[in-house]
Amino acid sequence: MLLVLMMAIVGLNGDGFLPAAAAAEVDAKAHDAAVDKDEIREETRAALIPAPKPKRSNYPNIGVSSRTIVWVVAQMHLFFGALVLAVPIFVLVIEFIGFKTNDDRYDDMAHEFMKISLTAYAITALFGGALALCLFLLYPDFMNYMMRVFGSQMLVYAVLFFLESMLLYIYYYGWDALRYGNSKWVHLTLGLLLNAVGTTLLVVANSWTTFMMAPSGVDSAGAVIGNIWEVMKGPLWNPLNLHRFIANIAFGGAVVGAYAAFKFLSAKTAAAKAHYDWMGYTSNFIAILAFLPLPFAGYWLMAEVYAYSQQMGILAMGGILAWLFVIQAVLICTILFAGNYYLWSGMARTEGSSRYQWLIKYIAVILVLGFLVWVTPHNVIYTSNEIAKLGGVNHPVLSPLGIMPAKNIAVFLMLIVTFLSFQIYRRADKVITVSWQDWGNALMVAIYIVAIGNVIFAGIYYGYFTNTVYKVGSSVIQVTSTLVVIVAGVVIDSLMFKGAKTLPSSWGKVSDRSQYALFALPIAFTWLMALMGYIRSSVRTHWHVYTVMKDNSPDNYIPTLATVGNTVTGVTLLFLIFLLFIFWIANLSGIKQIPPAPANKSVPAESAA
């Protein structure tokens, strides 16, 4: 961090936004009223420095792949960064719910979540510093260029980081001191500020990533011609901001869910089990609720990637990187299976669930079929005999299932039935009493039927019976239908639950198996984050900054899937080890040693008796 700060100060100049050379040129020229404005612009442009063109020999060789080092360290920083930025978001919401309902359980749980975030924060900073060091050491030309482009913004980032640290510590350590009455409003305001600063940090850092993918504010040679705002607001910035914001919450929810599961499995008393069962349920609720809209943010991001560069989009979705989406399918399906299984297991907490359990088998069938379609590749590598038998390289059944329209149908149906699981879970412990409940239920069923019909029809009709250009359009119908189910489900249920009778729930009486589902979630999320981050980064191919600065390092190729798998696995295992360390530390802070009895003190006669 200090390194970033120092570099930022070095990069700072009077203008604040332009590189030093350009700013000096602007200042000099601006004072010369006799010179024509166009002339100033031309001369300023001439003074601008293009992106460097490093040769292979310009890259330091330390005997180990520089890319792998940066890849692992960056990914670790991103994992922990995601966690520490996401947890305070839902902690604030939980704290607010506890404040409004006067239920201390919420407040205690929110405080416990923050304990995890606090330990993770220090690790985030350590990996952040290590990443900056690795980048400056291993990619000096690239970092020199990035510092020139973003210059003073790095200083803003450093200031935000210090502000984030201060707010985080005050928010956590001031929890009990500002717990009741008007003081709670002060604490909630601190939480809001913490999240505002954290989210600003996120979007600032995102601008570096999206600049590398789709540079803006620079000319074709990479020389800066715009101000910092023009550099930041590239075409992919906002889609990535939204995608990472939502994904972080889902990831954070999954990680604290694993913490709750760990504590549940370790708990010795019924009260502790009940507490951590409830904590795990809340975490899963957060993770799945944030996960459901994530594909839509992903669609937006990919649509913008296509709009920016069709070539880049096709490389990701239909080129060499396309096979990675088969692994993505396995990972997302694992998340959906685990999330659904946990909800079904959780329904056992209340007797009211028997009204809805008949639906589970149908949901399970749709999930399994959806998974099978999603992982079906368009073409596989056949032997010559197989090609002869098939009459070509396209399998008559599997090939149609391997293309995007079939996968879209599978994905959206899986999302819809996952929401159904979520909805029946929420209804399981309630007896609805509103007079219009029959109409409400009929409306909900109708919305499901129409949405499922839309998803299937749009996928088949636009995917197989119209021109390719309409295929993308079909996903709009599917996205809208799925979102309507989710939004309508939440709204209708909220209205129907008014005055509903709540059946007793036996918190803590849930199977141990369900807790392993809570572990599967963060593992799959972690692997998925690393994989998708790799894909997003790899679409730049052999460019540090796409179309502007070439990557001529020895690692400028796209590695094989097994290499990617090994690296992602390595980094996930590393994260898991750090995570268990955090859980252990969080546990350790709650343990108090019993003071030993003085050795020379005799035992009172009454106690001995």
Next chain:
Amino acid sequence: MTVLLKTLGFSVALILVFTAVSYVLPQMKGEAPVDREVDVGALTMDSFIALGKDLYQGKGTCTLCHNQLGRAPDLLAFNVEKESLQRMADSRYQGKAKDTEGYLRESMLDPNIYVVSGFGKKGSNDTESPMPAIDKPPVQLSAMEIDAIIAYLQHKDGNTVTVALPTETSSVAAAQEKTVAEIPPLAQSPEEAIAKFGCAACHSILETESTVGPNLNDVATRLSIDQIRDSIIAPTAVIAEGYPPIMPDLSERMTIKELEIIVQFLAKQTKGQS
């Protein structure tokens, strides 16, 4: 401790399942374009066209979009010469090209000059093309490489190649630009030709056996020398009974000399009769 070991074991097992999936999928490596010098002095029109084809499929990344999936007009599916003339006669055409060569070069350097109906960027009403200017990053082909692609596109339909071969003086800069393609050496013997064009991948020939395509060890007992030549030049014209129509059109890749080497060799293959 038991809980720690159980959760750790479960997590590691799950991670390994994901890793295993990455192992069972096809393993491909995407190399960055490698700079190789082109010996302009040694270029023949055939090798220049071959270079154009390699660029079209490789460094130029043309096939990413120009394919049968409908992302962009499939240039291999129609006669580029005829199509170009029609487009230049279109009232929407605003360019300055007078012939196919000029039109093709213009459409690569400034794809927005004429956008084929239905292939424009969304919302642009076919006034803006999603295709990048081919001489700019990320593709960044040199003038000589663009000429090679034009030569290939003209040649593939049997049209006259109007692009001049690059000379030493005209391509000093182009030689520095370099290319990903390596011009394959001309085959000098039947064995080299069969290996170069991968005939043995589908046919039983020489020492290899394959049942994907008809056995060529006895082809001379079934086909005349002209029929053998025709089956290479136009493989889909007559499909051998019981075999799929998957033989690629090799006529664009072979020189006449290579074609004749293979045809003369096959015309002597009567092993099935012995």
